[in-house]
Amino acid sequence: MDNAATTKITENVLKAMLPYLRENYGNASAIYSLGQKSRAAIENSRIKIAENLKVKPSEIYFTSSGSESDNWVIKETLNPREKNHIISSKIEHPAILNSLKSVERFGNETSLISVDEEGFVNLDELSEKIKDNTKLISIMFANNEIGTIEPISEISKIAREKNILFHTDAVQAMGNVKFNLKDIDVDMLSISGHKLGAPKGIGILYIKEGVEISPFINGGEQERGMRASTENIASIVGIAKAIEDAYANMDENINYTSDLRDYTIEKLLNIDGIIFNGPIDNRLPGNINITLKDTKPQTMVQYLDMYDICVSSGSACAAGSINPSHVLRAIGRSEEDSLSTLRLSINHNNTKEECDYVVEKISEGMKKFKNR
Known part of the structure; x- marks a missing residue:
């Protein structure tokens, strides 16, 4: 992911x-x-x-x-x-x-x-x-x-x-x-x-x-x-x-990935404490960026990794940084919210079943790590 x-x-x-x-x-x-x-x-x-x-x-x-x-x-x-x-x-x-x-x-x-x-x-x-x-x-x-x-x-x-x-x-x-x-x-x-x-x-x-x-x-x-x-x-x-x-394979891959992205976003937004970042339209087909209210993203990344799920808490080039995302700050997110973000980036190799599994584990993690 x-x-x-x-x-x-x-x-x-x-x-x-x-x-x-x-x-x-x-x-x-x-x-x-x-x-x-x-x-x-x-x-x-x-x-x-x-x-x-x-x-x-x-x-x-x-x-x-x-x-x-x-x-x-x-x-x-x-x-x-x-x-x-x-x-x-x-x-x-x-x-x-x-x-x-x-x-x-x-x-x-x-x-x-x-x-x-x-x-x-x-x-x-x-x-x-x-x-x-x-x-x-x-x-x-x-x-x-x-x-x-x-x-x-x-x-x-x-x-x-x-x-x-x-x-x-x-x-x-x-x-x-x-x-x-x-x-x-x-x-x-x-x-x-x-x-x-x-x-x-x-x-x-x-x-x-x-x-x-x-x-x-x-x-x-x-x-x-x-x-x-x-x-x-x-x-x-x-x-x-x-x-x-x-x-x-451009058209086929974009259509498939966009549908899978939208399906996953809809399920994620049903989880209490998740905020969606970025545009709905004119968005990369596989990009999902969410803020986890009152939850440390590094803790969530490590938790998901225990279940063989790879996500990031920002861009790969900023991995390990303790600074808030300059991108999220630029779009008006608070420093706290900018430090509490996950990025999922799927492609045509991912499946609906994988996305369901990821949403389930994120939901579990939100309940487990909120305010910790």
Whole structure:
């Protein structure tokens, strides 16, 4: 029940990867045939991804993670000879928020726009915050904690009208929201493999042709000189297969998961002391975020773990933090409520019977641990 934290590698992905872990293990920079098999695997994967996203293969760059892709955008689109301004939101992933703090040290300015009680960004405030030196707008596609799907096309339109670069972190959206880059019209977009059945340690950054951005890792000529490092061939093949399968089964998986989410939310809200967070509509199909009144979420997480149920008390990247969720604080939840939250994130592999079991154990836990 914590698929927003990570997912298991699917059988199709594993099968596609295996030859590049053993037999076809060559370095893609080598000119002999073993190396060229790896080179072909990379470029074929790039083509597959580009076809699904409806972009050019040359606009797809492989990274190690969604966080790396986010860092690349924030740190390398800025002109080092100028003082730039970046606009983002108060509910972004730490990969964005901490990257913004990093560039502020060099004299750049950042603005974080507010969100409403359901987590949707304030578009009027976005327009008002734009300055003459605004270089970049970075707003996440879908929130990792409360599941809000942001109006990306509307944000893109604002950026286009002002000739400002627009980036979106689509780590949670990929595989859960039906889109292509031709329709949403962004300049840069981040993806992470392990959120959709590919392995950990592989990500993608889409960079639209014509966007000026500096290399992120200097060294060899891998990724057309933009991101040096010997390529992770097997994982590149894996993320390409995961995206291919996600698009092939998108409608079926979204419909199934959304129905299961709504069924589970309805049952959870019958439990005394549970408050629902985030929007009903325009929400990730598998996201369920609830506040447990007068109950410590860490205690509930440990209790559920005794029954082989995995849930989180916030985002995976904030695990172990004793601070209230910045996302829940941004939507107006009190500090106490923000510290008392569970996130369940289901997908098409979960069943109704599993959800019934989880609701039953949460209900038991609420009675057992209330005010403790």
